[in-house]
Amino acid sequence: MPGREPALDYEAITGAAIALADLDGLDAVSMRKIADRVDSGTMSLYRYVNGKDDLIELMYDSALGELELAEHPVADWRTELAELARRSRRLCHRHPWISRIGQRPTMGPNAVRMMEYAMASVDGLGLTVDGMLDLVSTTMHFTQGYVQAELTEAEARRRTGTDEATWREVVAPYLKELLGDGRHPYLGRIIAEADNDAHPDVVFERRLAMVLEGLAHGLP
Template sequence: MDGLVWTKERREPRRRAPSVERFVTRAVAIADAEGVDAVSMRRVAKDLGSGTASLYRYIAGRDELLDLMIDAVQGEDALPAPSGDWRADLRECALRLRTLLLRHPWLGAELTGRPALGPNSLRWYDTVLAVAGTLTSDATLAALAVDTVTAYVLGAVGGEIAELQASRRTGMTEDEWRASVGPYIREVVGGGEYPHFARRVAEAGDVPAERSFELGLACVLDGLAARIPRT
C-alpha cells in the first residue's frame, strides 16, 4: 500500500513551486499533443520552469505521474446516475468513454493494462457497475457486462485513433491517402482475384465513424440482453 500514489500524504508545494495539479495538467497536455511517450519528469518540469527535483518531491516517478494523469482525465466528465434503463445508461457510458478517448488518444492504451485505482477512476467504474446492476443482480455478470462494453469501446475507438495518428504521421488526410492508393486499388479490383473486396469497393459506401460505433455498440447491447437474464 505504501507504494500507491493514492495512499501517500500530499506535500504542500514550496513557495513559487508548481502544484501537483499543474504538473499533471501539463503532462496531460504533452500527451495529448505528442503522445504519452513524450511525457517525462524532466520534460514536464522544464515546461513549467521548475527543476526536476521539485517534481520528484511530490511525485515519485513517471508511473505515479501516469496514474495521476489517468485519474485527472477520468474526472473531467462525471457519469449521470443510473436511471433504471440499463440499456440507455450503458449506451450513454459508452458514448462518454468514446468522447474521452478521442479527447485523450493516449488513454486507451493505459486503460488496457493494470486497473486505474484513483478516486475519479473508481467513481467512474462504480457508476457503470451500478448501471449494470439494473440489468442483473449477479455481481459477476454485471462486471462482465461492463468489461464487454469497455472492451468494445476501446477496440472501436482504437481504430479511429489509429487513422488520426496515421494522418499525423504521413501528413496526408484520408482523402489524400485514398487518392494516392487509388491506382493500385483499381488494379487489384480489375484483376478479379479478390471478388468480395471488389464488391466492397464498388457497392459499399463509407460509413461515418459515429454511425459505425453506434451500430457495433447496439450489437453488443443486444448480445448482453440475450445472454444475461434480467433480474
C-alpha cells in the same frame, strides 16, 4: 524569499503532464519538461511522484474526472452503458494518449467513481458480479478498440498528409490489380459497396447498438 521554488502539488504536476501529452503525445512527457512547465527543479517533482509510471496513473485518473456522471443511474442499463461509451469516446478524443494506456487497473478516486457508476447501471438484472462486469467490460473494450482505430487512421492521415479521397486515388491502381482476378470477392464488395463516407459517429452508434443487443440476448 529570493530563489525559493514555487509551491507544488499533485494537481499542478498532473495538469502539466496532461498538457504535454495532449500536445505532443505520451512519449513527450518527462520529468524535466514538467519541471519546466511548473517552473520548478526536476528533483523537486520526485517528492510527489516516483517516476513516469506513477505519473501516468495520476494523469489517467485525473482525465477520468472529466466524465460527467450523475450521482446514480436513472435510465435502463442499455441507455446508461451507451451514454458512458459515448462520453468515454469523447474523452479519448480530447486526450488521445489515453488510448495508448488502455483500461488502467488503477484505484484512483475517479476510476472508482466511474466503475461504481457502471456497475450500478447493470445492477438488478439477475447477474452475478462477474456477469455484471462482463456487460461493462465488453462495452468499454469495444469503445476503446473503436477509438484506437479512429486515432490510428487520423495519425496516418497526419503523417502522410493525405485525406480519404487522395488515399483512394493513390491505392486505386493497386486495388484494381489485386482484385482483378476475382479471388477476393468480399474485399471487392467492401471497396465497391461499403459506405466509406459514413460519419464515424454513425458507424460507432450502429456498432455500439449491435454490441448491446448481443449482450441483451445473454441476459437471464
